[in-house]
Amino acid sequence: MLSAPEILQFGKNFIQFIGAKRVLDIGTFTGSSALAWALAVPSDGEVISMDVQHETLNAIGKQIIDKRPEISKKIKFELRPATETLDNLIEKGEAGKFDFAFIDADKINYPIYYTKSMELLRPGGVIFVDNALWHGKVVTEPDGDDDTRAIAKCNDLISNDPASTNVTVNERT
């Protein structure tokens, strides 16, 4: 699913507020979030966008992104499980060198994506976690299924993490 335009605009605003240059985009799909972040970072900025499939990117987003070489040069698409890409960045000594992360891939791995993003972000970096309310299910039926349990666990991890401050925002009805 595409992220809502207001979420992408909200993220772009944050990228510019904090002067972000390096972005982790966890869950490419069509490439719309990667494109939004690439539009917001400066010309020497970088967006690493991660997915296990590129069918939707190739069918929809790639042609649009490739029309703007000055934007597409900022995006690196990684085709493999996001945990592998994040681990590889950590192994390469990139911890503490990213400014912004958008978590929007498979829900079951949300707690892992949060933990690894925290490792890769610099102090003062910002993480957006999409679908944190999960249509209200994290409150109404937090044990309902594996995805809901994982998102609720990620929310708990964040709210109990002394290394970060947080807020939950309902961007859609």
Ligand SMILES: C[S@@+](CC[C@H](N)C(=O)[O-])C[C@H]1O[C@@H](n2cnc3c(N)ncnc32)[C@H](O)[C@@H]1O
């Ligand atoms: C909600 S979509 C991402 C939407 C995108 N961020 C946007 O705003 O348009 C979730 C994506 O996560 C991908 N995904 C699922 N499992 C994954 C994994 N283990 N690692 C990386 N990506 C995964 C799916 O293939 C899907 O394209």
